[in-house]
Amino acid sequence: MSKNILILPGDGIGPEIVGEAVKVLDELIAQGLDVSYENALVGGAAFDACGHPLPETTLKKAREADAILLGAVGGYEWESLDISLRPEKALLGLRSELELFANLRPAILSRQLADASSLKAELVEDLDILIVRELTGGIYFGQPRGVETLENGEKRGFNTYVYTESEVKRIAHVAFKAAQKRQKRLCSVDKANVLEVTEMWREIVIEVARDYPDVELTHMYVDNASMQLIREPKQFDVMVTGNMFGDILSDSAAMLTGSIGMLPSASLDASAKGMYEPIHGSAPDIKGQNIANPLATILSLAMLLRYSLNEEQFALNIEQAVNSVLDAGLRTADIYTDGTEKVSTTEMGQAVRSALSKSGSNS
Numbered sequence: 503m504s505k506n507i508l509i510l511p512g513d514g515i516g517p518e519i520v521g522e523a524v525k526v527l528d529e530l531i532a533q534g535l536d537v538s539y540e541n542a543l544v545g546g547a548a549f550d551a552c553g554h555p556l557p558e559t560t561l562k563k564a565r566e567a568d569a570i571l572l573g574a575v576g577g578y579e580w581e582s583l584d585i586s587l588r589p590e591k592a593l594l595g596l597r598s599e600l601e602l603f604a605n606l607r608p609a610i611l612s613r614q615l616a617d618a619s620s621l622k623a624e625l626v627e628d629l630d631i632l633i634v635r636e637l638t639g640g641i642y643f644g645q646p647r648g649v650e651t652l653e654n655g656e657k658r659g660f661n662t663y664v665y666t667e668s669e670v671k672r673i674a675h676v677a678f679k680a681a682q683k684r685q686k687r688l689c690s691v692d693k694a695n696v697l698e699v700t701e702m703w704r705e706i707v708i709e710v711a712r713d714y715p716d717v718e719l720t721h722m723y724v725d726n727a728s729m730q731l732i733r734e735p736k737q738f739d740v741m742v743t744g745n746m747f748g749d750i751l752s753d754s755a756a757m758l759t760g761s762i763g764m765l766p767s768a769s770l771d772a773s774a775k776g777m778y779e780p781i782h783g784s785a786p787d788i789k790g791q792n793i794a795n796p797l798a799t800i801l802s803l804a805m806l807l808r809y810s811l812n813e814e815q816f817a818l819n820i821e822q823a824v825n826s827v828l829d830a831g832l833r834t835a836d837i838y839t840d841g842t843e844k845v846s847t848t849e850m851g852q853a854v855r856s857a858l859s860k861s862g863s864n865s
């Protein structure tokens with residue numbers, strides 16, 4: 503039976519960039535990829551149409567789909583809504599309803615864009631790191647939490663850093679499996695010298711490693727990992743870590759690449775069903791101008807094919823097509839530099855599809 507993808511364009515530039523990714527998907531279907539897809543409303547667009555950012559009909563379709571491709575949500579017009587009705591609530595709702603506990607954030611910098619990084623080009627050229635972040639546990643969710651006033655009138659704030667064995671095991675399995683699809687090197691990041699919970703994290707990761715003898719496992723304290731990311735980022739293949747450390751490290755790694763419009767992400771459940779989206783937001787400042795960079799969304803589609811649909815070859819074909827348009831010097835405004843050719847959202851999408859159709863007719 504063919505797999506089903508749910509398309510959630512969302513708000514702002516969402517419909518423009520997702521539109522280009524869907525045309526790429528159509529090209530792959532024409533080349534033999536066996537999938538079907540349907541659309542649904544999410545975020546501000548859903549609020550305007552039905553009074554809620556995550557309508558029940560969208561949630562039902564999301565539960566039934568094998569994978570979800572999301573643009574972005576949010577915009578000025580919904581900023582004054584009650585927090586429970588804001589577009590961003592839909593993302594949290596989808597993550598928790600679908601138990602998307604594993605966040606995969608690649609930081610990839612093609613050599614053509616090495617000058618966009620704040621680091622020296624030779625440090626980041628061809629950078630390709632994957633950060634696997636636990637997304638639904640750790641200190642962001644641990645109980646008890648709060649701020650209390652002590653008898654002497656002093657305030658005391660507290661959060662709880664907690665992981666269960668099963669939570670660590672399931673994220674470790676995702677990370678090892680991802681490493682198997684790459685260079686087979688996994689670095690687990692913790693603070694095992696200070697925090698008991700991450701000492702346990704380390705022991706469990708070592709235990710899980712026995713199932714993956716082909717993957718080389720190393721460990722690093724988070725303070726050192728943040729230094730190493732800036733000092734010599736290319737030493738890493740896959741990094742796995744908890745929610746808070748992953749939040750910080752994945753943003754640092756993204757910045758190494760210097761171009762927010764290029765980076766995809768995935769959030770997966772235990773059976774590798776996932777929601778895939780660019781790391782950037784809905785960019786309301788450039789909405790409707792046909793200048794947004796669609797490549798992060800197109801690369802999110804490649805991740806979807808790789809991780810949820812197991813279609814490695816189609817995923818690679820997309821990544822190679824993106825590389826070839828960059829090689830040809832095509833750039834949207836956000837990554838444009840002197841000597842390259844500035845193109846619109848739709849022209850960039852069309853160029854990727856042309857490169858894909860060439861690779862399809864050659865295979």
Ligand code: NAD
Pocket residue numbers: 515519573574575576577578590593762763779781782783784785786787788793794795796798836
């Ligand atoms: P943003 O990522 O939307 O934009 C930041 C800057 O990057 C803007 O100048 C924008 O024009 C630019 N930019 C972003 N994506 C681009 C692309 N593909 N091509 C070219 N330029 C691009 O972040 P923001 O401005 O802080 O937030 C705008 C809205 O997006 C807010 O409502 C916020 O809540 C929402 N948001 C949504 C998500 C999501 O849906 N996952 C994530 C972050 C922010």
